[in-house]
Amino acid sequence: xxxxxxxxxxxxxxxxxxxxxxxxxxxxxxxxxxxxxxxxxxxxxxxxxxxxxxxxxxxxxxxxxxxxxxxxxxxxxxxxxxxxxxxxxxxxxxxxxxxxxxxxxxxxxxxxxxxxxxxxxxxxxxxxxxxxxxxxxxxxxxxxxxxxxxxxxxxxxxxxxxxxxxxxxxxxxxxxxxxxxxxxxxxxxxxxxxxxxxxxxxxxxxxxxxxxxxxxxxxxxxxxxxxxxxxxxxxxxxxxxxxxxxxxxxxxxxxxxxxxxxxxxxxxxxxxxxxxxxxxxxxxxxxxxxxxxxxxxxxxxxxxxxxxxxxxxxxxxxxxxxxxxxxxxxxxxxxxxxxxxxxxxxxxxxxxxxxxxxxxxxxxxxxxxxxxxxxxxxxxxxxxxxxxxxxxxxxxxxxxxxxxxxxxxxxxxxxxxxxxxxxxxxxxxxxxxxxxxxxxxxxxxxxxxxxxxxxxxxxxxxxxxxxxxxxxxxxxxxxxxxxxxxxxxxxxxxxxxx
Numbered sequence: 001x002x003x004x005x006x007x008x009x010x011x012x013x014x015x016x017x018x019x020x021x022x023x024x025x026x027x028x029x030x031x032x033x034x035x036x037x038x039x040x041x042x043x044x045x046x047x048x049x050x051x052x053x054x055x056x057x058x059x060x061x062x063x064x065x066x067x068x069x070x071x072x073x074x075x076x077x078x079x080x081x082x083x084x085x086x087x088x089x090x091x092x093x094x095x096x097x098x099x100x101x102x103x104x105x106x107x108x109x110x111x112x113x114x115x116x117x118x119x120x121x122x123x124x125x126x127x128x129x130x131x132x133x134x135x136x137x138x139x140x141x142x143x144x145x146x147x148x149x150x151x152x153x154x155x156x157x158x159x160x161x162x163x164x165x166x167x168x169x170x171x172x173x174x175x176x177x178x179x180x181x182x183x184x185x186x187x188x189x190x191x192x193x194x195x196x197x198x199x200x201x202x203x204x205x206x207x208x209x210x211x212x213x214x215x216x217x218x219x220x221x222x223x224x225x226x227x228x229x230x231x232x233x234x235x236x237x238x239x240x241x242x243x244x245x246x247x248x249x250x251x252x253x254x255x256x257x258x259x260x261x262x263x264x265x266x267x268x269x270x271x272x273x274x275x276x277x278x279x280x281x282x283x284x285x286x287x288x289x290x291x292x293x294x295x296x297x298x299x300x301x302x303x304x305x306x307x308x309x310x311x312x313x314x315x316x317x318x319x320x321x322x323x324x325x326x327x328x329x330x331x332x333x334x335x336x337x338x339x340x341x342x343x344x345x346x347x348x349x350x351x352x353x354x355x356x357x358x359x360x361x362x363x364x365x366x367x368x369x370x371x372x373x374x375x376x377x378x379x380x381x382x383x384x385x386x387x388x389x390x391x392x393x394x395x396x397x398x399x400x401x402x403x404x405x406x407x408x409x410x411x412x413x414x415x416x417x418x419x420x421x422x423x424x425x426x427x428x429x430x431x432x433x434x435x436x437x438x439x440x441x442x443x444x445x446x447x448x449x450x451x452x453x454x455x456x457x458x459x460x461x462x463x464x465x466x467x468x469x470x471x472x473x474x475x476x477x478x479x480x481x482x483x484x485x486x487x488x489x490x491x492x493x494x495x496x497x498x
Contacts, residue, residue, distance in 0.1 A: 019072040021063045021102075025110040032103040032114040035441065036412070039117040041434040042423040044126035044404065045091045046153040049082035050119070050434070053441040058106040065102075066094035066121075079441045084154075094121040120431075122423050124403035127179055128152055129460055130419065130436070131160065133172065133452040137416055145449075147174050147186060149461055155439040160461050165469035167191050174453060175229075177222035178347070179400040181461040185220060185229065192472050197260070198463055199226075203471050210265060210482040214252055217265075217480075221282045225318060229258045230281035230290055239301065248362035249300050249307065253279040255292050259321060264483040268323040270314055279309070279361065282343045283316070290316045290323070291343045291352070295333065305359050308333035311340045311352075330374070339363075340372065342395055346402040351428045352376055353405060355394045364417075369394050371407060373428050387422045387430035399456045405430065406454040412444055419454040 031039060034052040043050070054060055056078045063072045064082070071086045090099055102116040128151060135145045146162035163169055170189035177183040184198045194205040195217055208217040208231075217231035234253040238246060255271035255278040258264070271278050271290075275297055282291045293309040300307060311331035315324030330352075331340045338356045341363065345352050352374040355363060363369035369392045373382040387393070389411035396407035403424050408417035412435065422433035436451075438444065 019074065021061055021072040022104065022106075022111045024104065024113045026112040028112050028114045030115060031117055034103070036435045036437075036444065038119060038434055040119075040432050042120040042122050042425075042431040043091075043421075043434060044122055044124065044152070044423075045095050046126060046128065047091070048153060048155050048437045048439075049084055049087040050437045051079070051081055051439065051441050053077075053079040054103055054105070056105045060106070061104040061111070063102040063104070064090055064099060066090050066099040067097065069093040081439070091121050094119075096123045097121065122403070124423065125401065126152060126404045126421075127399045127401075127456040127458050129181065129457045130406055130454050131174060131176070131457055131461065132419060132454045133174065134449040135452050136448070137450045143168055145171060147171060149181075149457065150436065151460070152436075155437075158460075159465055160463070161186075161465050161468050161472075165466065166472050169193075172453075173218060173220055174455065175220040175222060176455055176457055177226045178224055179456050179458045181457045181459045183222075183226055184461065187216070187218070188472055192475060194472065194475075194477050196468070196472060198468075203463070203468060205471060205474075205477050206263070206480055207477040208258070208265075208480045210480060212482040212484065213254065213256065213265065217256070217258065219280055223257075223283050223318060224285055224287045227260050228283075228287075228318065228321070229260065230283055230292075231256055231258060232279040232281060232292075234279060237300075246365050247301075247304070247360070248364065249304055250277055250279060250361050251300055252297070253277045255279065255281045255290075257281075257290070257316070257321065258480065259483075262481075262483075263478055264481045266321050266483050268314070270323065270327050277307075277309075277361075280342055282345060284313075284345050285347050285349050287318050288316060289313050291330070291345065293341055293343065294327075295339075307359055307361065308337070308339040309341060309361070310334075311343055311354060330379075344396060344398060345376070346398050346424075347400055348402040350376060350402065351382070351424070353396050353398070355396070363392065363394055365392065367391050367410075367414075371396060371405075371430070373430065375428055382428040384430050386432045392417070393420075395453055397453075397455045400458055404456070406456060407433070408451060408454060409433075416444075416447065417450040417452065418444055419451045 038050045060075045060078050062080045073080050098118045098120045100116045103114045104111045131149045147160040150157045169191045174186040182200050195208045197204040213233040214235050215233045219232045221230045235251040238248045256265045256267040278294045280293045291313045294312045295309045310333040340354050342355045354372045356372045357363035357366045357369040370388040371384045373384050392410040406421045409420045419436045420433035423431040
């Protein structure tokens with residue numbers, strides 16, 4: 001306590017400060033309860049101010065300090081709006097170390113100080129933008145939705161495409177090739193249905209349903225070369241659920257690879273079998289392995305509780321666009337009694353991040369859904385306790401330097417997914433994550449849309465949103481062909497087969 005009063009005394013003497021803190025009369029021997037919770041998190045140097053609020057009936061003050069720089073922010077309603085110029089200087093001073101935040105509240109004209117909390121500022125840079133979809137949480141209707149991009153260093157959000165420009169249809173599964181903002185794809189569903197491929201100034205719209213596949217292409221993963229994209233094809237059902245609100249599951253699914261140059265779909269029997277459900281493909285960063293999730297085909301929804309996916313991989317040769325003859329099982333679902341989903345390999349090839357849940361295909365409403373990290377060099381699982389919460393933690397993506405992950409979590413209110421960012425430390429251990437900061441501390445309290453599929457990107461998507469919408473509505477689609485891979489594939493599954 002003496003150290004804190006000495007620290008406050010030094011602040012009162014002056015130093016590099018934009019506002020002076022008040023004289024402290026008493027000490028509160030606990031940390032402040034702040035919203036959003038930014039205590040003990042690790043952030044990049046290029047991040048917008050972590051504005052937060054504290055409950056108080058009177059005035060409040062937050063004192064920010066790092067080596068060589070200190071400033072104070074006052075709030076009459078407990079909501080701190082941190083000046084951007086001061087915040088940037090503070091992060092520069094704290095880079096590679098940590099900054100300290102002391103919260104003081106006023107009661108009957110006297111100021112009391114909580115114990116200070118700390119925020120670590122990593123030396124590891126982060127990609128400057130993230131892209132995401134904003135959607136109503138029921139996933140039943142899509143009257144208003146859009147795919148947006150947000151600069152991490154500011155509060156600037158811009159639309160990539162909003163469905164008000166395309167007759168209010170559904171848009172989903174946006175994906176980028178190696179975090180490249182100039183090379184992306186997404187799907188348009190229902191009216192004007194197509195897959196949209198963007199490569200710089202070139203925009204191509206595709207009809208991806210073939211006579212041999214059970215659906216149009218879903219759940220993409222780019223090959224690092226940009227020539228291929230792995231997809232699943234799924235006969236998906238969505239039901240209401242008395243506990244989870246929504247339950248999404250597949251009645252059948254396969255994995256295929258789309259050849260961008262030839263506009264052809266190739267696959268192999270190990271990814272296209274009637275006796276198994278294969279889904280959620282993900283290429284390794286060297287492009288030589290294709291990870292996917294697989295489970296024996298069961299009758300659903302009756303046997304849904306027994307549906308658990310294992311994590312598998314198969315070799316892929318991009319030169320001949322052929323697959324290996326053997327499938328390796330990385331994570332055995334029956335051994336762990338968990339279903340493993342959404343595999344994503346770090347760009348440096350060291351780690352693989354997944355979501356696990358007790359059963360099922362798509363755990364967007366499963367409270368037990370957690371992030372799960374694997375060290376691919378040892379095959380061992382890496383603890384991820386600091387990143388997970390008692391509520392849903394699900395879809396995730398990597399930064400281009402493998403030092404950060406962004407994922408969706410319902411931990412704030414149990415209803416809406418929000419984007420959380422975590423640093424990847426030594427040995428692949430994830431730090432305590434922080435929610436994407438917003439200018440208003442009430443932003444997440446009143447936002448009635450979920451953030452869906454957050455993806456890091458290395459720059460701003462510059463595609464003209466109105467030209468993009470116009471091309472989608474034109475309906476000039478290129479038909480995708482099914483090339484198969486093996487003489488018996490054409491007979492394996494037909495549209496709508498169980």
